[in-house]
Amino acid sequence: MAHTVLSLCYSPIKSTQQDTDDDHSILSSIKTTCDTIMSLYRSCHITFSKFSPPDTTASLSTTINSTPPAYSITVSGPHDAAMAARTKLLQQCPCKTQLELKIPMKDLPTTFTDPKCHTAIFESIQLDTYAHISLVLPSTAHQQTSYFESENVATLCITGLPRHTELARVRLLVSLDESAKLHSGVLLIPRKLHYLICGRKRATLNPIIEETLINIYFPSPLLDLDTTTTEDNVKNEGDHATIDDKPPIYITGNATNVSRVQDMLTKLANQKAKSMYHKDSNLDARKLDWMQVHRRDDICQIMHDNGSFIDFPPHGSKSSAVTVYAENRVNAERTLRSINFLACQIYEACFYFHNRDDMYADATFFNSISNLVGLTTTLSQVSGAEVAYLSDPGCIQVFGTENNIRNVYQHLHETTFSKIYHQNTVFNVELSNDQREFISGKKNGKINKIMKTSGAKIKFLPFGEYNFILEVESSSFVKALDGLTLLQEELPAEISFYVPESYHKRIIGVGGKNIQRIMKKYGVYVKFSNAEEFASLGGYYGNEDNVVARTPMKNKTNLDNLRQAVTPKDKDFVVQLFSIPFRRHRALLDDYHIYLQEVASKTSSKIIWPNHELASDILTLVGPQCDLESMTQMLCHMVSDTYSFRVPMSTKLISVLSSPNFEDQVIRPLQHEMNISVNVMQVLENGAKMKINDAIDGGNGGQQQAIATLYSSMDPGDLSETSCTIPLTMNKAHLDCLPTALDILIRYLRKNQVPLYKDPINDATDNRTLSSRDHLTTDYGNYPFKSKLLSSIMTTGI
Secondary structure, three states, X not given: OOEEEEEEEEOOOOOOOOEEOOOXXXXXXXXXXXXXXXXXXXXOEXXXXXXXXXXXXXXXXXXXXXXXXXXXXXXXXXXXXXXXXXHHHHHOOOOOEEEEEEEEHHHOOHHHXXXXXXXXXXXXXXXXXXXXXXXXXXXXXXXXXXXXXXXXXXXXXXXXXXXXXXXXXXXXXXXXXXHOOOEEEEEEOOHHXXXXXXXXXXXXXXXXXXXXXXXXXXXXXXXXXXXXXXXXXXXXXXXXXXXXXOOEEEEEEOHHHHHHHHHHHHHHHHHHHHHOEEEEEEXXXXXXXXXXXXXXXHHHXXXXXXXXXXXXXXXXXXXXXEEEEEOOHHHHHHHHHHHHHHHOOOEEEEEEXXXXXXXXXXXXXXXOHHHHHHHHHHHHHHHOOEEEEEOOOOEEEEEEOHXXXXXXXXXXXXXXXXXXXXXXXXXXXXXXXXXXXXXXXXXXXXHHHHHHHHOOXXXXXXXXXXXXXXXXXXXXXXXXXXXXXXXXHHOEEEEEEOOOHHHXXXXXXXXXXXXXXXXXXXXXXXXXXXXXXXXXXXXXXXXXXXXXXXXXXXXXXXXXXXXXXXXXHHHOEEXXXXXXXXXXXXXXXXXXHHHHHHHHXXXXXXXXXXXXXXXXXXXXXXXXXXXXXXXXXXXXXHOEEEEEEEEEXXXXXXXXXXXXXXXXXXXXXXXXXXXXXXXXXXXXXXXXXXXXXXXXXXXXXXHHHHHHHHHHOOOOOOOOOOEEEEEEEEEHHHHHXXXXXXXXXXXXXXXXXXXXXXXXXXXXXXXOOOOHHHHEEOOOOOOOOOOOOOHHHHHHHX
16 A cells, blocks of 8 residues: 655745744644544555744745745655645644734724723734734833834734734724724625726726725635535535635715715626636645635735636645636736746655565665654754655655755765665656746756766656646756756746837847847847737736847846846836825825826826725835935825923923023024924923812913923922923934934023933834933933934935
8 A cells, every 4th residue: 555654834825914923822723633534544644743934044046935844744644644634734724823903003093902892803804813812012102112203103903813813903903993983894795806896906996995995805816725514615625616705895984975986896796707717727726725825915916816706616625626717818827927927936856766575685774653753743844845655656755836846856875864864856846838938948958968967867847838847857966956957047037127128129229139239248039029929928027128139047137237228217116115094094195196196297107005904004116227316215204203402390390481582592492493393282281280280270371481480480400200201203304403403492492491301212224212300411412313313214204
């Protein structure tokens, strides 16, 4: 009977939005899962362990993060039972992740700062989504993390299985909107239509959002990885009925606009359902599993860019069929090309060994299950790959990234038994069909040269409509790796970019002489697509890209040199990121919608707002490099921040702040010359409440004079035990003026002998503060602010 020993690194989905939750209860959950699966497949034995991942900072693959997770599982038993157990393990992974929503305190509704109120909200969401939610408020004033208001944030932590945390995040965002007095509504349409109604890069949806100022929260486009929880998912493999489920789309905003958008999207969904295009394709089943775990963000981005939906088979089901739904054939084909490109990032290696007792005296190594379990577990842990030993035909099969494969090879090469029993090594590399001619060279010259140099055999194997397989084989460990290494140096490295078609002829030159000279100089092949070709492709790597450059991997450093050589300087589009707290996005669109459109038009730039369900602070600015600076400054003028200048409360402070001279010499100059607003009324009111307990009940006109008169009769140290803050409010464009403004404020207070903190407790360059009571003094000392005061602050916002 064929026997299989399979080891894999066990982890939840990998996403930039998710962090792995390092909870000690995970080991217990994994043990329970393994015990349950072993009870289903009694001929299988499953072991698991937690281990320290190796350091992969010196990764051989620059494009793939191959750091393995910290849990390893090994399954041994008859082949069919072992593979069935693998399916269950993938589908029922109990590893939890954590999502965090960081919100500045001033943007957090008061409902969420009151434990009595937010507890009920959290419990309701937890009951519906099975995720745990907690609120972490910033520290007290004496231990605050930053003197900038925008950086004192509350953190909403969502912990649970990945699908549960994503559901809980959407529900939490809706609750935040409802607490801000926005109306909410729900729209139910089939999941496969969600991205179709959005359009490519949400080109259809974004104008609706800007016009109606609604927030719209879509569920994840990927079906739940746990396919055991619903009846629909236990159907035969290949049955894709689950894509017709209707997960809720939440819409918040003005009640009239919410109803209006619901009607608009319902009509749009009905239109798309009648006219949409769909196409089936086949990929390697294990690569589909890998994509859903390790390239989840890439898959979502592909659907976002193309306005399409990819229907994957159930996770771990061994089915290779995928179906793509899109508005038209161009979008569907581009989606399939992109998915097949992801598949090319995964390699397969097979190391064949002699394992028959009659051939070698000590061949019992391969007949010992404990030996094989130890070997595959070690190989999986040192590499992060999925490693299996198959007794028939007697090989170690490795599945992972290039870096994973090389790590396994290195470990096997160093073992003694591999030198004795090794029979053959095969590496499989998947490539796009349109790259076949490039990798072959003229009359197969490149491949023949590699085979002659390395001594390995290389074969072209057909695989599907979009990709083919390059097989590197040798009976020598060293020759096989040499062949793979030489092959990788010749693999195509590509970039794509946009150049207006009106520039194409000038760049190409008469008879192509100009572009031929540039290609020869950099050793890079360039292809310009005209409008007709571009329309048929839908773009290369980027939706707008109409130029693709290709060169062997060994020459990839010249790709950017060529791009700069052929791109007109005034059309050199670049991408820049800008951070604005996500809770302020709607207000900015409301206040500056027309102005934003005018500036974008004048600078030939555009602002890409993040999808609402991601709760991201990051805006993406795209445009000519020479114009993005003005776009950035424009955004800086729209976003304000407040710096809290902390001082000890004292009678002298109140007296100085309430004097007319302070307004004439500090408040007005800062407002008129630097656009920095200083507000001291809260300090004066708090001081009054502390000493007179609402004894002053006169009108606003006499309050300031009454406070000043009252404090003039008090002992100088009466209020020295309490700290207070003087807020300085400015927009981000005027952050450079803050050191000067603080200098004016501090010098005035020192001149009037107001007690201040000695150490740089107000230094914006230090996010950590010291205990205020340890640093009371009437001498502030040397002013600590230098030209680099706000360098760390400005880089986060611009």
